[in-house]
Amino acid sequence: MEWEIVIGLEIHVQLSTQSKLFSGASTRFGAEPNTQACAVDLAMPGTLPVPNEEAFRYAVMFGLAMNAEIGKRSIFERKNYFYPDLPKGYQTTQLEQPIVGPGEVEIHLEGGSHKKIRLHHAHLEEDAGKSLHEDFQSMSGIDLNRAGTPLIEIVSEPDMRSAVEAVAFLKKIHSIVTYLGISDGDMSQGSLRCDANVSVRVKGTDKLGTRTELKNINSFRFVERAIKVEAERQIDILENGGSITQETRLYDADKNETRSMRSKEVANDYRYFPCPDLLPVSLTDDYIEQLRGTLPELPDTKALRFQSEYQLSVYDADQVTQERASADFFEAVCKSCGEPKLTANWINGELAALLNRQGITIHQSPVSAEQLAGLISRIKDNTISSKTAKQVFEAIADGAGNADEVIEKRGLKQVSDTSAIEKMVDDVIAASPTQVENYRKADESKRPKMMGYFVGQIMKSSKGQANPQMINNMLRKKLGELL
Amino acid sequence: MAVDTQTVEKLAELARIAISKQTIEEVSNRLGDVLQLVDQLQAVNTDGIAPMAHPLDEIQVLRADKITESNNRKDFLELAPQTEDGLYLVPKVID
Numbered sequence: 001m002e003w004e005i006v007i008g009l010e011i012h013v014q015l016s017t018q019s020k021l022f023s024g025a026s027t028r029f030g031a032e033p034n035t036q037a038c039a040v041d042l043a044m045p046g047t048l049p050v051p052n053e054e055a056f057r058y059a060v061m062f063g064l065a066m067n068a069e070i071g072k073r074s075i076f077e078r079k080n081y082f083y084p085d086l087p088k089g090y091q092t093t094q095l096e097q098p099i100v101g102p103g104e105v106e107i108h109l110e111g112g113s114h115k116k117i118r119l120h121h122a123h124l125e126e127d128a129g130k131s132l133h134e135d136f137q138s139m140s141g142i143d144l145n146r147a148g149t150p151l152i153e154i155v156s157e158p159d160m161r162s163a164v165e166a167v168a169f170l171k172k173i174h175s176i177v178t179y180l181g182i183s184d185g186d187m188s189q190g191s192l193r194c195d196a197n198v199s200v201r202v203k204g205t206d207k208l209g210t211r212t213e214l215k216n217i218n219s220f221r222f223v224e225r226a227i228k229v230e231a232e233r234q235i236d237i238l239e240n241g242g243s244i245t246q247e248t249r250l251y252d253a254d255k256n257e258t259r260s261m262r263s264k265e266v267a268n269d270y271r272y273f274p275c276p277d278l279l280p281v282s283l284t285d286d287y288i289e290q291l292r293g294t295l296p297e298l299p300d301t302k303a304l305r306f307q308s309e310y311q312l313s314v315y316d317a318d319q320v321t322q323e324r325a326s327a328d329f330f331e332a333v334c335k336s337c338g339e340p341k342l343t344a345n346w347i348n349g350e351l352a353a354l355l356n357r358q359g360i361t362i363h364q365s366p367v368s369a370e371q372l373a374g375l376i377s378r379i380k381d382n383t384i385s386s387k388t389a390k391q392v393f394e395a396i397a398d399g400a401g402n403a404d405e406v407i408e409k410r411g412l413k414q415v416s417d418t419s420a421i422e423k424m425v426d427d428v429i430a431a432s433p434t435q436v437e438n439y440r441k442a443d444e445s446k447r448p449k450m451m452g453y454f455v456g457q458i459m460k461s462s463k464g465q466a467n468p469q470m471i472n473n474m475l476r477k478k479l480g481e482l483l
Numbered sequence: 484m485a486v487d488t489q490t491v492e493k494l495a496e497l498a499r500i501a502i503s504k505q506t507i508e509e510v511s512n513r514l515g516d517v518l519q520l521v522d523q524l525q526a527v528n529t530d531g532i533a534p535m536a537h538p539l540d541e542i543q544v545l546r547a548d549k550i551t552e553s554n555n556r557k558d559f560l561e562l563a564p565q566t567e568d569g570l571y572l573v574p575k576v577i578d
């Protein structure tokens with residue numbers, strides 16, 4: 001039987017405001033425990049929330065970027081439950097009238113195909129604190145610094161049909177919020193967190209299967225693996241005549257499996273009701289339109305522009321525009337060297353690999369845009385071959401200076417002098433009588449392949465510094481004369 | 484509307500309120516009395532009237548995104564029954 005996986009995502013994005021959603025306490029990450037939890041965050045009696053206007057601005061910007069309806073009147077509800085990292089006993093969130101209504105966004109898949117994923121809604125809410133279970137015997141430690149940090153929870157429709165599509169959607173959301181500058185999107189610090197609703201059904205049927213909710217899968221890689229392994233588990237149960245229990249499951253990355261979260265077996269009853277401490281928030285059309293005017297160029301638009309302005313392929317344009325920082329880097333390099341295709345190749349290839357190896361972002365790149373442009377210019381004017389360029393790139397990354405300095409210091413300059421090339425070709429022909437004889441006798445169709453031997457010899461004796469294009473041309477000419 | 488004792492027990496659990504066996508009957512009756520008032524409100528015809536989000540017909544005032552609170556951890560920790568390394572300690576909770 002052929003199965004179809006159905007996935008919807010709930011993504012929590014921490015907004016990068018200075019202060020909290022309802023208090024003036026700092027939201028800075030990494031502070032000493034409880035030094036950024038004020039009386040409002042701690043739910044001290046008599047305190048009242050006052051909403052942060054910047055959080056609304058950010059939420060509206062996100063909604064506009066998702067082509068979504070903006071809730072001109074949005075209200076807050078209380079979601080009631082008890083947990084020690086939630087001092088008030090309720091989370092202030094939005095249910096009936098969220099700030100961002102239905103919208104849609106396009107995801108880009110391999111092979112250049114696109115797919116629209118619908119947004120159900122996105123709402124503003126406050127984050128909870130953190131519980132630390134490890135270091136205290138029979139006790140849990142509570143740090144409330146994060147309590148009250150503004151979040152938008154982004155809820156998709158169940159429009160994704162594979163783990164790959166889910167990751168593409170998550171990456172798109174990541175890309176949009178970082179382009180807008182409304183979140184740092186750092187998954188390792190919990191600035192962007194993802195839950196996935198996963199179900200399976202027989203392909204071709206319409207009815208949704210029973211879903212499970214996978215909690216806190218906090219890297220792009222884990223999202224893909226967790227969804228795959230959960231779908232396999234569900235298919236396995238159904239194929240053996242069982243049924244799926246609707247429940248919350250936790251992904252264990254070490255064992256690559258999902259398991260039931262027992263404490264959540266009691267069905268939650270959050271008893272939502274409108275928060276009496278907060279009045280409805282009203283946004284005017286003028287305000288929304290003014291914000292629309294401030295939106296930066298977003299990834300999709302930028303990718304299209306890169307295709308037309310720089311003649312990049314769809315793939316290259318998508319890759320290089322996924323992060324705003326790498327798109328800016330691309331444009332800086334391009335402006336200086338005038339070689340878009342080479343620039344895209346280097347950013348998506350060697351540079352991406354280098355950043356990945358060192359676990360850093362393009363902001364921290366050890367090779368600056370100017371240095372990369374310098375290197376590409378030397379490939380362009382045939383000072384070095386592409387192969388040598390990789391060596392030069394590594395040297396620049398290690399702090400050996402710019403491309404010209406490295407080429408000069410290490411004597412890597414490509415030999416492009418016609419007489420020098422001619423001498424190399426003459427030498428190799430003189431030194432290889434057997435190969436020359438074989439070449440002469442060989443069928444014409446086999447000759448291009450046989451030329452590889454001579455090229456190889458010359459590259460070896462010139463330590464890779466001979467211009468390969470010139471070698472090829474000269475060889476063809478000289479060998480041709482011997483026929 | 485009467486409230487059965489099972490519902491009262493469930494609500495008490497959700498609200499983390501202890502209600503003794505002796506008083507549960509009385510609590511059920513009193514809750515039932517309150518809900519009778521609610522029933523009277525429910526009987527009013529509200530067709531075509533948008534529900535209010537708040538008893539006051541006002542709009543929320545927002546504040547600028549500024550850090551106005553300083554670190555008062557010491558004072559707050561003193562109010563807690565048990566603390567360690569700047570953390571509040573609570574009976575162990577595990578997901």
